[in-house]
Amino acid sequence: MTADNDEIVIDQPRDEDAYALDRNIVAAILQAVEDGDRDRLVELMEPLHAADIADLLEQISPQDRSQLLHLYDREFDGDILSELDESVREEVIDELRPDVLAEAVRELESDDVVDLLEDLEHSQQEAVLDALEDSERIAAQKALSYPEHSAGRLMQREVVMVPEHWTVGQTIDYMRAHEDLPDQFYHVVLVDPRLKPVGQVTLGRLMAARRDTPLRDIADEEFHIIPLTQDEEDVAYAFKQYHLISAPVVDDDGRLVGVITIDDAMEVLDDEHEEDMLRMAGVDEDSSLSDTILETARGRATWLFVNLLTAIFASLVINLFTETIDQMVALAVLMPIVASMGGNAGTQTMTVTVRAIATRDLTANNALRVLFREVSVGALNGLFFGLVMAVVAGFWFGVPMLAVVIGLAMVLTLVAAALGGILIPLALDRLNIDPALASGPFVTTVTDVVGFFAFLGLAAQVLL
Amino acid sequence: MTADNDEIVIDQPRDEDAYALDRNIVAAILQAVEDGDRDRLVELMEPLHAADIADLLEQISPQDRSQLLHLYDREFDGDILSELDESVREEVIDELRPDVLAEAVRELESDDVVDLLEDLEHSQQEAVLDALEDSERIAAQKALSYPEHSAGRLMQREVVMVPEHWTVGQTIDYMRAHEDLPDQFYHVVLVDPRLKPVGQVTLGRLMAARRDTPLRDIADEEFHIIPLTQDEEDVAYAFKQYHLISAPVVDDDGRLVGVITIDDAMEVLDDEHEEDMLRMAGVDEDSSLSDTILETARGRATWLFVNLLTAIFASLVINLFTETIDQMVALAVLMPIVASMGGNAGTQTMTVTVRAIATRDLTANNALRVLFREVSVGALNGLFFGLVMAVVAGFWFGVPMLAVVIGLAMVLTLVAAALGGILIPLALDRLNIDPALASGPFVTTVTDVVGFFAFLGLAAQVLL
Structure with missing residues (x-):
């Protein structure tokens, strides 16, 4: 292999969009595609790294993508496939001519072939496997027999x-x-x-x-x-x-x-x-910016549906206190503040906990100490913000007892947020459920329910 | 350097807690510290990697940490310093005897020395610099003269x-x-x-x-x-x-x-x-599990305070409609559902956007297409969940027009959530503000205000 100095990339210092695809280059490439000017297209694409070409393919419209691939044809490099997002990759594989695909796949290292294969639909897997030489194909099939997300899938067989x-x-x-x-x-x-x-x-x-x-x-x-x-x-x-x-x-x-x-x-x-x-954030982790609208909506809906259930559950708590609200409508004005503060404090603790579990910084050795710390932080901030809100509510509605109620509710809710924010991810982790996936709805339910119940319940006791 | 087979670590396959510090080893180490048994301590620590020793020091209590360091003394390795969290690192540097510190620092590569120095307080920086040989010190000072978070700080000078x-x-x-x-x-x-x-x-x-x-x-x-x-x-x-x-x-x-x-x-x-x-999640990114309660509470309070302001702002919107709520308390029961769904949908879009900006997948080339997609997804899910909530609210409260109102409000809120979730991070990025840092409060404000306003405003028009 010889050094090709055309491909040396000198990065601009302090460029705000360092490494983002240049708009002008993208425009020039799309123009070449529109003109059907193959030589110009190849010339423009030549200095781009496979990863950048993959990004380009992801960012343009499906029509442009299809036209570009047909014009680019034999120049298509196997490494581009490795760099592509799953959804676009499947589309690209369908667009490529069988012999271009075969050529592209044969260039790849064994671990990249496996990486490519494992995400493909069955028919496309077959097409790629057929393109490989016998020994490569057997090796790839062997690698695919290892568990998904295992070291076996990740490794390359080539070793000195x-x-x-x-x-x-x-x-x-x-x-x-x-x-x-x-x-x-x-x-x-x-x-x-x-x-x-x-x-x-x-x-x-x-x-x-x-x-x-x-x-x-x-x-x-x-x-x-x-x-x-x-x-x-x-x-x-x-x-x-x-x-x-x-x-x-x-x-x-x-x-x-x-x-x-x-x-x-x-x-x-x-x-x-x-x-x-x-x-x-409750987003399907396999989603990508190039998914269709319907795929995306469906992926998001799952967690929105869970959230709807927890929100209805919280509303049932409010529903217990309609009489109280009827007698003092200020409660309806203030109650979202308590729930919102609880939700945010809970998310803070939960995020720290999820991260600490992932980095192995939170273990059985220090769980109790961290729990104590989080609850203390919750109590401290609960007292502070409870005081602030008591003053605000007192001046706003001129009812001293309302101030006391919202202050107390804030303390209770922020302590509950701390407890929920740490205990729920820890419990899920124990049960071998990814805490990042499932903690959110549980923590929000805890903070909403405690927030509404504490505020409206105290109000019912004290004010009426 | 010779191979030291004692240090070979064979990982257990399928171990749930692969690489987490073994509880029994930690317990044995703490026992040795309590007994003041230096030989046993050194023997137990010997197979541990510097990164694991750092984790251990972070996970034990400050008292145990201090005792362990005094007993371990000369065995302390420079690499442990590099691996420690900032807050614990400062404490450890204070605990180490000056000659032990000097010895530890001299073992480090130039980039690790800089990494260590840049986070230290001035007096500790001096102590570490003093421990270095002249040429090393000058080089370290030179590296520190490069901008923070720049390649100059990250590089090692040793190059072939x-x-x-x-x-x-x-x-x-x-x-x-x-x-x-x-x-x-x-x-x-x-x-x-x-x-x-x-x-x-x-x-x-x-x-x-x-x-x-x-x-x-x-x-x-x-x-x-x-x-x-x-x-x-x-x-x-x-x-x-x-x-x-x-x-x-x-x-x-x-x-x-x-x-x-x-x-x-x-x-x-x-x-x-x-x-x-x-x-x-609104958590100070320099925080760590070993910060004190007060430090942590203060770090969290900043964003909770911003959240309090946005929550009060949303409450002002509710306050516009107290008469309406007075006439139909069911509105108070249902309104948090609309806001909660908006908040979650907004967070979904915002997270996808923040991530796509960070990975350069969202650029000027495809921003419009992605915006269109997100708004369509918001409208689609708004229609779906609007319909679901209309049915739920209709049966719950038996008021057909209430069903229509919550359905419409849901569509409006989820479309607003999509718009806010993508436009706010993009705008912040344009202004050179980290979208991860500042998007949350803005997006929640949009969804809360639109949610409450749409639901209560429509109710005021239609129902009364």
């Missing part, structure tokens, strides 16, 4: 391994003679005669060492082995926590079967984060 | 560079002779006579090539240069988008001054995620 008793010189000679080294690798893995990994040497240290140095002497001090079935979220955590660059993957017998590199772990970390963020 | 016209053989001989190669490096950077980077070669390809191969022939096809002043968020994005492993950093004259590696980029990506997630 040498016997543990080799020297630096032997290893370098071996690599020189080896035609088929992986595109990217950072370690040489040392294995025992039964192919169990027993250490690894970074290429940098291999470079710097004398030829007669035994590999064992320059092996990494720390070294992590990942089991084939480990969840990819745990894999990503290990890479981040222990600053790994690559790690060997072993099967149930402890034999080396592949390697996971940090770029894949970073991808998982980013996906997991997106998942958490969307789940906490 | 060679003239662009060298061959593989020359490069390998140079590295063999070079005593002081960085601990971790993945590329050799090719520079021109004025030290401008013109390409890079991965170590793997260097290994595999013949000695007489010119470096230029095996240089990476694609190659990213990062300007010293680029924001670290953009740096992390580039690493993720372009699958970089390491990238050279240049000063304003384009001269090579350092290198950023993917593990640092991954750290930034994770920090940015945490920041987005916490900011969207």
